[in-house]
Amino acid sequence: MKKALSAALAIAMTLSMAACGSSPAKTASQESTAAASTAAAAAASTSGNTGDSANYPTQNVNGIVQWGAGGGTDSLMRPLSALAEQKLGKSIVIQNMTGATGSVATQYVYDAAADGYNLLMGAENPALYDALDISELTYENFDCVYLIGDEVVGIVVGKESPYKSFTEIVEAAKAAPDTIKLSTTGTGGLPWEVGSFITDITGATFNQVPYDSDASAKTAVISGECDFTVCKVQSGVEDWKAGELNYLCLLSEKPVEIMKDVPLITKEYPDFEKYLPWGPFYGVFVKEGTDPAITETLAKAFSEAGPEQSYQEVLKNFNINFLGYTGEEAKNYIASWRENTVSALKKSGAIK
Numbered sequence: 001m002k003k004a005l006s007a008a009l010a011i012a013m014t015l016s017m018a019a020c021g022s023s024p025a026k027t028a029s030q031e032s033t034a035a036a037s038t039a040a041a042a043a044a045s046t047s048g049n050t051g052d053s054a055n056y057p058t059q060n061v062n063g064i065v066q067w068g069a070g071g072g073t074d075s076l077m078r079p080l081s082a083l084a085e086q087k088l089g090k091s092i093v094i095q096n097m098t099g100a101t102g103s104v105a106t107q108y109v110y111d112a113a114a115d116g117y118n119l120l121m122g123a124e125n126p127a128l129y130d131a132l133d134i135s136e137l138t139y140e141n142f143d144c145v146y147l148i149g150d151e152v153v154g155i156v157v158g159k160e161s162p163y164k165s166f167t168e169i170v171e172a173a174k175a176a177p178d179t180i181k182l183s184t185t186g187t188g189g190l191p192w193e194v195g196s197f198i199t200d201i202t203g204a205t206f207n208q209v210p211y212d213s214d215a216s217a218k219t220a221v222i223s224g225e226c227d228f229t230v231c232k233v234q235s236g237v238e239d240w241k242a243g244e245l246n247y248l249c250l251l252s253e254k255p256v257e258i259m260k261d262v263p264l265i266t267k268e269y270p271d272f273e274k275y276l277p278w279g280p281f282y283g284v285f286v287k288e289g290t291d292p293a294i295t296e297t298l299a300k301a302f303s304e305a306g307p308e309q310s311y312q313e314v315l316k317n318f319n320i321n322f323l324g325y326t327g328e329e330a331k332n333y334i335a336s337w338r339e340n341t342v343s344a345l346k347k348s349g350a351i352k
Helices: 007-011 026-046 072-088 100-111 166-175 190-202 214-223 233-241 270-275 292-305 309-318 327-347
Strands: 061-065 092-096 118-123 142-151 153-158 181-184 207-210 229-232 245-250 281-287 320-325
Touching: 061 072, 061 100, 072 092, 072 118, 072 281, 072 292, 072 309, 100 118, 100 281, 142 292, 142 309, 142 327, 153 166, 153 190, 153 214, 153 233, 166 190, 166 245, 181 190, 181 214, 181 229, 190 207, 190 214, 190 229, 190 270, 190 327, 214 229, 214 233, 214 245, 229 233, 233 245, 270 327, 281 292, 281 327, 309 320, 320 327
Parallel strands: 061 092, 061 118, 181 207
Antiparallel strands: 118 281, 142 281, 142 320, 153 229, 153 245
């Protein structure tokens, strides 16, 4: 088994998902990691006799969600799992294992046996763990069973903001570097990532103000504490409908149906095209080394569940762009996402 998470795990930063929650304090992260390692060892010892791929699954499967119950990732995984378990013939038991930017859950699944009985259900976070010194593990240490979809994010300001376009924010920031306040969830979070993209493309730099969650970062903009932030469509749409938030532009190649009048970022800065499509993504994974026949069985079950109308309605309500990728297609998507993101972060000086 791979060694336990390094000390960097304790200071891991929150990434993405308004619904994902915030990173715990150092001692909480360490305790969560220790608990996860102990639980993983127990899981490995009890699942050693369940590797019969011909009869898989012979027992219920654990779905380990990186984030808390009721969050965005959790809300996508539970209805999908309920449909997939009907195809498998065994229950998928969802367990929320939070902590250290999702790396506690990631380590737990990696430390368990590679037998298909512990599924990692997460977002894009592990794709950047090594680049941000959060963990040695990345999605390269897992096989993607099913890549559910991705979503669009946008630049938002409060209703009282003097900025009526993204260009106005950029010009103000270039005129007075490091003064325009960008509310973030800290280094490695979604607003921090997109802020790095903006710096790379435009040269503008900002005063990044960290908050404990995407929700808090959004509230800071609504209240006027900060000038702008980066917000997912799903987490900002209700505030947008209520007139509390104004989406200045979307980081997307095509308009979002519910916000069809919001301009695309490429309209103002065409060079952003090289980073698109880009946005948080969600998927189901197994540890590397899992019998390909087991992975295929799981992929078949999830691939049959994903397109069902009831689940497509869930995705529509969350404004998630459905992908439904498996195998090489999923692997290539994640590799491209990582390459684009790391490249932008390096160019902006955010990481070495």
